[in-house]
Amino acid sequence: MYYLYNRLFGYMANLDATFSALADPTRRAILARLALGETTVMELAEPFEMTQPAISRHLKVLEDAGLILRRVEGTKRPCRLAPDGIASIDKYLARLREALAANYDRLDGVLAAMEPKKRTAKRKDKR
Amino acid sequence: MSKLTLKTEGDRYVVVTRRFAASPEAVYRAHMEPALIQKWMLGPDGWTMPVCTNEARVGGKIRYEWSNGQGGGFYLTGEFVKLEPLHRIPHVERMHLPDATPDNHIETRFEKDGTGTLMTLPDGATREAMLKTGMEHGMEASYAQLEKLVGAGVIQ
Numbered sequence: 356m357y358y359l360y361n362r363l364f365g366y367m368a369n370l371d372a373t374f375s376a377l378a379d380p381t382r383r384a385i386l387a388r389l390a391l392g393e394t395t396v397m398e399l400a401e402p403f404e405m406t407q408p409a410i411s412r413h414l415k416v417l418e419d420a421g422l423i424l425r426r427v428e429g430t431k432r433p434c435r436l437a438p439d440g441i442a443s444i445d446k447y448l449a450r451l452r453e454a455l456a457a458n459y460d461r462l463d464g465v466l467a468a469m470e471p472k473k474r475t476a477k478r479k480d481k482r
Numbered sequence: 483m484s485k486l487t488l489k490t491e492g493d494r495y496v497v498v499t500r501r502f503a504a505s506p507e508a509v510y511r512a513h514m515e516p517a518l519i520q521k522w523m524l525g526p527d528g529w530t531m532p533v534c535t536n537e538a539r540v541g542g543k544i545r546y547e548w549s550n551g552q553g554g555g556f557y558l559t560g561e562f563v564k565l566e567p568l569h570r571i572p573h574v575e576r577m578h579l580p581d582a583t584p585d586n587h588i589e590t591r592f593e594k595d596g597t598g599t600l601m602t603l604p605d606g607a608t609r610e611a612m613l614k615t616g617m618e619h620g621m622e623a624s625y626a627q628l629e630k631l632v633g634a635g636v637i638q
Contacts, residue, residue, distance in 0.1 A: 454525050456486045459500045461522035465512050466504035 373440060376420035381405070382413050386436065389423060393435040498603040506592040509599045510568045513590060514538045519546070533557070540565055544575060556580070568592065 376382055385399060400410045414434055417423045421440035425432045487499045502509050512518045516534040524531060525548065533547035544560035559582075560575030571590040577583045591602045 455498065457526070458522055458524065459486060459502075461524065462509075462512055463502065465518055465521045466502055466508050469504070469508050469512065469518070 373420045373422060376416050376422055379413070379416075382417055385410070385413055385417065386422060389434060389436045393433045395431050395433050397431075399434075498601075500601050500603075501595060501598055502601065503598045506568045506594055506599045509592050509601060510571075513571060524548070538562070538565065544573065563587075 377386075381403060384403065388394060388399060388402070396407050396410055396414065399414075400407045403410065414423065414425070418425055418434075422437055423434045423440070424437045425434045485501055487497075512522065514536060515538075516536050519536060520531045520534045523546065529548050529550050531546055532549050533545065535543060535545040537543050540562055542562045542565075544562070545557060547555060547557040549555040557578050558575055559578065560573050563572040563574060565571060569592055572588075573590075574585050574587055576585050589604060592599050593602075594600075
């Protein structure tokens with residue numbers, strides 16, 4: 356059933372990228388740092404004790420996943436959180452739950468209609 | 483209002499539970515009789531299930547076809563591994579999109595709960611996908627934490 360909903364919603368391809376981007380602890384830490392505000396690669400490299408190219412690779416993954424936005428400012432490319440990327444994860448989970456809930460709410464209706472029929476069938480059997 | 487719960491169990495499953503105000507017999511039938519299945523297993527609004535094969539016996543075939551009424555659709559096939567009428571429906575299923583997804587082993591369980599029925603639905607494939615994509619970490623730990631940080635605007 357879950358595969359069904361995953362594909363139905365169409366935008367799952369990008370969510371796969373989003374979830375794998377979040378799988379890495381360094382990238383999650385980068386996102387947490389960006390939650391403070393726009394930051395340059397140099398500023399990010401310091402607390403993580405990583406080289407700038409290594410940080411840049413992580414940023415590329417985050418950017419491709421739609422989780423961060425980058426702009427050009429001279430030779431720098433400051434990055435910040437992409438609110439849409441974060442919101443899409445929420446939206447996906449909410450829709451998965453909604454679709455499942457809708458199915459079972461419909462089943463409630465089906466079950467309510469079934470119970471009386473069972474009694475009718477039994478009565479017929481007596482004849 | 484939602485009676486549905488969706489939780490992780492151990493490191494193998496995502497478990498869905500839902501209570502119904504009907505006997506296990508009725509809930510079981512609604513999962514096994516095509517005419518009944520077609521009334522509720524539809525997903526989002528606008529989708530229907532024009533084709534439903536559900537051979538209620540061990541080794542019996544499952545085939546559900548969904549349509550959005552606008553030329554869009556896909557189908558699921560599967561087999562019943564074992565059947566324990568009214569209580570357990572162990573089966574295998576795969577989606578065709580149109581390429582087949584890996585087999586998903588599922589065991590739908592029903593148990594009497596007062597005047598109603600409690601359904602438990604452990605789903606191994608979803609959990610596997612979650613672990614593989616890091617969805618779980620993303621969701622359960624970091625994402626929630628991140629949200630908090632963003633919300634508060636504070637972080638170390």
